[in-house]
Amino acid sequence: MAFALLTACGDAAVTLTHVHGLAYSPDGQRLSIPSHHGLAIYSAGRWRKAAGPEHDYMGYAVTRRAIYSSGHPAQGSGLTNPFGLIKSSDDGRTWQQLGLQGEADFHLLAAGFDNGALYVFNGRPNSRMSAPGLYFSLNGGLNWQRAAAQGLSEAPVALAVHPTDSKVVALTTSTGLYVSRDAGQSFQALSQGEQTVGLAFSLDGNSLWFGSYGNGAKLSRLELATGQVTPLSVPELKKDAVAYLAQNPTQPQEWAMATFKRDVYVSKDGGKSWSAIAKAGQTLK
Template sequence: MELGKPLRCALSIGLLMGLVHLTAGAATTVTLKHVHGLAFSQDGQQLSIPSHDGLALYRDGHWSKAPGPEHDFMGFSAGRQAIYSSGHPASGSGLANPLGIIKSSDGGSTWQPLGLQGESDFHLLASSFDSGALYVFNMHPNSEMTSAGLYYRLNDGASWQQALAQGIGLDPSALAVHPTDSKTVAVATGSGLFLSSDAGEHFQPLLQNVQVLSVSFSIDGKSLWFGSFNKVPQLSILDLKTHEINALGLPPLNQDAVAYLAQSPANAKEWAMATINRDVYLSQDEGKTWKTIAQAGQTLESVN
């Protein structure tokens, strides 16, 4: 079975990274209209999901809406010291639209502008967990990026450098940066999975002729986790030393696929994933089994 037309449409960058809306009714009622990111807190106790009007939080089996500005977060990536994002400012904030690049060092309570405010909204953005490198796919020229393409900088104060990005197509769906090697970057596309070791100048294929939708480096830097669709949804792990690929377990997914992945910094065996159809899952055993914490956008509370 091929990936259905509605799902294929949702995989375009604009919709895949599109709006998420949180509806706060009762104290713990949170509804996910779309999902476009995942990140664990540094202690591993909390999962954050960026949204149309702030962050959704999952902690101790319960969902809530995070404090802080209710920005419409788009590109979203967490490192050890900070979270980076883009998107559009909350109504009444007085900030320029779009947000350009913003950074939070307190888990999303407050945000610092890093540039390109009022110019760019980056749907694909990835930060290295420890090296401080930041990569973005730029769709339109701005004052610091003269053309569309892949750009990077190695720290918050550096200027943006454009990478040639030779070897990949024009349909990137996900981006990930190695946790310690700032020049190693992976790109998922509609035609495969690609890896660069020279800051995006040249990419080599790791997997071809397969629709790859999501990619994430493990925090130890030894492997790549990625979600793909080849008649059926798949979740796999690739050893970066041997390039051996092994399949991981998935819950039943109907015309769906893995859109986002995140590993807990405090527990290497704990991973989170979110799907195109707004299911969210947690695994405590490196992807062997999964617990559902949201289904079709409806968040689920744990019963103690």
């Protein structure tokens, strides 16, 4: 079942009331942010609202072929709350329901950019997931398998899936960064001692970018082959940290980050410098 509810587009002021994710379109032309009232789009130096329903999108993942999300329907839409899992193949204009309507709201949802593997963290049982925990699907959410997640003692804060290897998944907790190479059956700690937050695999599959917070906000890049961690620059963030990261598929040196306090920044030089495009939820032109 597909559904659509068109909203006004154009260059009217866009406010990020919440930031629930961050992703570039496959063609690299648009940066999208799911918020409390639909998708906000940054393209060619300007902000606009996306054409499509103003739902409260929560878990949000963009792949080369589709967008996957969860969350809550817009008021008056008549749709079941919560969504369960939904999918868009037309840049968020319309959405197809994939199941678990009224049962699940996945705040943590990630997908491999090229392999399309879906991973979610489920807080309570539903008709397709018999117990809370980490689950993955290799057929678009039709069937789910629970991952044992051995080596984890805390619920994840953020989740990311390798772009090509569906068995490689990373997550952060309040105490560190963990990576699994066996579809979430076991996790190895790669960084511990500080609160670790947002993360994303580079689209070439070679590295993992992650934010952390100790005495202040930090951003690092971990090489998957060697385990080497390289510190990257981060904007001056006061009592704030990196919540989401995304890489442009067609311009690999371009990265975007969003913070917990709703700042959004873009780097054109691989994380050496950053320019603000939103501050405290107020978009900048």
